[in-house]
Amino acid sequence: MKIALDVLGGDNAPLSTIEGAFSYLDDQGDSAAELILLGDKAQIESTIQELSRDKDDITIHHTTEIIGMNERSSRIFREKPDSSLVKSIQLVRDGEAQAAVSAGNTGALLASSLFMIGKIPGILRPAFAPYIPTDNGGFILCDAGANADTKPQHLVQFALMACAYMEHLGNHPNPRVALLNIGLEENKGNELTINTYPMLKSHISNFIGNIESRYLLDGKADIVICDGFTGNIVLKLTEGIISHLMGWIQKGIESHVINKDASSICQPIFDEINTTLDHEEHGATPLLGINGVIMKCHGSTSARGIKNSLIATQKTVQENLIADIVEILSKHTDIIDNSTKLSEANPV
């Protein structure tokens, strides 16, 4: 198996990406996949030297273009065809790698994957499904930002794909699926959630109903379904509040003269919480619905995050997540049939 690794995406690239790649090779030994590192060849080689590693352990694929901060993600594959992000996806398309891993811009990764590889046949929209860790076991949030505007049939497919993915994550059969909503009752919500509820009820075996955002961290659901706008708001708000509150408490402890010992006393507790909440533990998540294994790492991922992402990627390819999504979809083709009927009845 070959995995294409975009070394230029992410806040700590390329150093931590390359460090993570070697850490993965150390960890997996003989069972490791072959790694193709994409980026500037000279920069990759000098980083490898800096890390006192052997460049013969990996393959370097030289790319010449850099993706800037302000570029439109929907045009990257046209405007930066020789960037490490786009080339990584191209290798998967051409069968030269079985998966690609990137910590680059989610929108660019998604748009390029859609254009160059396309969707799994039958899938209406791809979705971004990160794992949100909590002290109660965590959950998958789907969609967390791939689609800003969605329809009920999209959300039902997101739920089916997330179920297939959750079962891959570990021995988690029949995950509990909830619909993110502003009330518990079936008739509560906006037009989208009110129309989605009965469809989830009929298509998802372990649909547990609506969940209010107040209880998201309480471990009641394994998969939380929502549109990508709401999911992205939830994802970033969760990260923002936790980081804000932890900083606030630590500042408070430091500023109280009387509590000069409290900082060291509380440190193990903060460390424990930070470890639990750490997205690095989980590694990358696949862009669900793309007809190839394209894995997205958190933008601020560290070497450890890259290592865990590569492990997750290898597992996703070996266990053939895409075949499982195809299989689960084949049992629910009426979602699309109904959706076709719907669009025929209401032509835009």
Add this chain to the structure above:
Amino acid sequence: MKIALDVLGGDNAPLSTIEGAFSYLDDQGDSAAELILLGDKAQIESTIQELSRDKDDITIHHTTEIIGMNERSSRIFREKPDSSLVKSIQLVRDGEAQAAVSAGNTGALLASSLFMIGKIPGILRPAFAPYIPTDNGGFILCDAGANADTKPQHLVQFALMACAYMEHLGNHPNPRVALLNIGLEENKGNELTINTYPMLKSHISNFIGNIESRYLLDGKADIVICDGFTGNIVLKLTEGIISHLMGWIQKGIESHVINKDASSICQPIFDEINTTLDHEEHGATPLLGINGVIMKCHGSTSARGIKNSLIATQKTVQENLIADIVEILSKHTDIIDNSTKLSEANPV
């Protein structure tokens, strides 16, 4: 001035509501408004006795019906016309009180106010605009749940009403208004936010652009505008995460034997944070756009929250928020004209 106070709404009613009413009278002395307490007369009288207070200081308006947990809020005014919530609104409609205060169900309060009092002329939709306190000064979130599905022109009116309200809250001229979105650029977001951005830009003098949920607590905006579905998710998620994380830290401190002193050492910091985040400080918020002063308290409000809510209510009436909303709207009538043109061009 007379204020109608629904003593039956809220988790701690009627005890804390009645306690809060007397606390308000103590606090405001001769300048206090007259209070009309609505609920079961015998229960109110026995609670007043329990608190060793004088029932002659207030007026009791006996009501006979109780609103249950599972009733449809949109029907309360028809099905429970003699409930304390509905009667409070009726007193305002009939001019027997200048404002009503309730910690009851937001949906029921809104639907009943809409039906019995109606909207300020020119307002398309009313909005719920709670104040979210932070260590950076806090902000108004509007709409936080009155409307699950909205259009751009609604959001622009929410912004105008929230500006009028923010200026009432204290010396806060020209508040910074931001649009909650999933990206900073003007072209980012869902259909609603993409179409709302240029309208806010042209109608709101201090529109500072999009804000991402990650930075909501950082004090960058005084008013954050969004649809009621997203706002409600944000409101409840913020409360949920903060309470979850604080509990988690305190549990951690208690469970570390080595840290048996840490609990008492950290307590002042937690107390400080809890005081800052306390919605009780701020009291109730008006249902913006209703043609009468109807104030909503937090469901879990305490006696102190009720006292502060009554102070805020008195101020809202005295400073004539509704007249200010009418005035600000008169300068932006083209929002409605455009909206009429829009609906004529695209008949449903």
